[in-house]
Amino acid sequence: MSLDIPDVVIQRLPQYLRSLRAFKNKDIALVSSTNLGAESGVTPAQIRKDLSYFGKFGKQGQGYNVEALTNDLTRILGLDQSWPVILLGVGRLGKAILTYPDFTPEGFYIVSAFDSDPVIVGTKVASITIKPVEQIKTYIRDNNIKIAILAVPGDSAVNLIDEIVQAGVKGILNYAPITPKVPENVQIQNIDPVHSLQTMTFHLSEINSNPNN
Amino acid sequence: MSLDIPDVVIQRLPQYLRSLRAFKNKDIALVSSTNLGAESGVTPAQIRKDLSYFGKFGKQGQGYNVEALTNDLTRILGLDQSWPVILLGVGRLGKAILTYPDFTPEGFYIVSAFDSDPVIVGTKVASITIKPVEQIKTYIRDNNIKIAILAVPGDSAVNLIDEIVQAGVKGILNYAPITPKVPENVQIQNIDPVHSLQTMTFHLSEINSNPNN
Structure with a gap:
């Protein structure tokens, strides 16, 4: 192809x-x-x-x-197989992602989740026990994980991306409000609501400046 | 322009x-x-x-x-003004959106939030008291709201979009897992993590089928 x-x-x-x-x-x-x-x-x-x-x-x-x-x-699209996925960051957004109902029917299974906060590590969300972020590289290697969802703040995201890519991740769904550079053989998709809103306000401003619209 | x-x-x-x-x-x-x-x-x-x-x-x-x-x-981009925004749907995802720290610095203010669940209506999230969804059209008209964030299930989304567009909304940030049709003068941006993952697995499958990559 x-x-x-x-x-x-x-x-x-x-x-x-x-x-x-x-x-x-x-x-x-x-x-x-x-x-x-x-x-x-x-x-x-x-x-x-x-x-x-x-x-x-x-x-x-x-x-x-x-x-x-x-x-x-x-x-x-590669959807005739199922894809194990890990989640990094289990704050409010991460919790919403863990309980998002639309991944599994499409073959995406969140198999493990990681956080750096000792208060969050060890707790259970949607039947997944949150692991400490230090275990992430070992987990990726041992389980041949190719896809990670990143729901951490922007300042922690860059280093984490380096780590998980080194460990073998090839696809990153990034919710952190940054646009990180990744090696050419790594896919990254940025989900950024602020960018999306800013694209809309371009058009809304045009409407505002043209009352006939 | x-x-x-x-x-x-x-x-x-x-x-x-x-x-x-x-x-x-x-x-x-x-x-x-x-x-x-x-x-x-x-x-x-x-x-x-x-x-x-x-x-x-x-x-x-x-x-x-x-x-x-x-x-x-x-x-x-129309970012020299501030934009009042309403949120529809205050489930897990809606709560994460209400507390998302990156909207306000960019001039997007969530000024009100609506839900259909009587258990959620009247509760307070991030200093916003959740209103019943029945009040949505009046609120949009009275406050000249142009932007709505939709964080409701797919089956409620279509009707809600019709209502808010009728009431004057011109920009929709849609988290519901559907791709709704809207009138030409309405901007819609769909945030759909499953679509994003499916775009990645296209490439990941190619990697899988070529062991030299």
């Missing part, structure tokens, strides 16, 4: 997958790129272009087979 | 702003696009292109004045 697939394309695939499942739930077996586009909020042309990176899907004039495309996208 | 600025460009501006502040904190007054690129993780050419949408910044061979560009981006 080509490694030259643009990131924006890959980022749209989970949305297509979700839309396909919505069709499946409605017992719809075939969809056109127009149907899929209406459900995903992406133009039909873009969908056809995105999918063309991965081979030939759908038949001219017949549309896509919902089940087949669901299976293909599941496999392409 | 042109309305044809690509969303990806706007989404990078908060990152440039954060990088500029990092330079300012180090008392650096002038930066090249190479410096700014190294700090932001964006190529210098992309930075020059992104900024060119908004006018002429920096002088050939001199780089950007950190303070001036900070002020310009702050204004462009």
Whole structure:
């Protein structure tokens, strides 16, 4: 498979997958790129272009087979396996993440959680006993962990990222309000509500400065 | 100002702003696009292109004045004003959002929070008394609220979005695990950790299937 697939394309695939499942739930077996586009909020042309990176899907004039495309996208996205995940930082946000109901149905299992606060270490959240952060590297190596969720303050995040990457983590879901640099073979996705709000206020300010809008 | 600025460009501006502040904190007054690129993780050419949408910044061979560009981006992003924000849904995630320390320094103030659960309504989190969700439309109208953060389950989200948009909300930060359709003049940013993880596993599967990587 080509490694030259643009990131924006890959980022749209989970949305297509979700839309396909919505069709499946409605017992719809075939969809056109127009149907899929209406459900995903992406133009039909873009969908056809995105999918063309991965081979030939759908038949001219017949549309896509919902089940087949669901299976293909599941496999392409690596979701035909389950992924053990560790959580670093069990403050308020970490606790919310530990009890988030939508990871497990998608194959992401939080198998262990770590904190530096001795008051938190040893307590139990959602049936997981919080371990001391000092054990993190050993745990990653012993359990071949590839994905970590980071819910620590910005100032502790940078060092922690170095440590877990050294120990073998290849994918980081980062909630710390920083944009860390990671080696090229490590994936990082930053979840940053302030960035998201700032992107919106750009547009809201335009509305404000144009009362006709 | 042109309305044809690509969303990806706007989404990078908060990152440039954060990088500029990092330079300012180090008392650096002038930066090249190479410096700014190294700090932001964006190529210098992309930075020059992104900024060119908004006018002429920096002088050939001199780089950007950190303070001036900070002020310009702050204004462009609408961050020279403060934004009252309401929160819908005060479960575990909502509580973490209410106590999130990074909104206020950026000019985002959570001024009120709403829930449908009578056990939660009337309680106080981070000095905010939770109001019943029935009051939401009146509150939005009376207080001219433009931004809402949604931290409710997916099945309640769709109806709530209709209500708050009717009442005048123009920007939604959505934590519900759905990708709702909104009118064209409404901004929505979806924060979806499962999507983010699924984007990573695409790459991690490639690594898995190629042991030389």
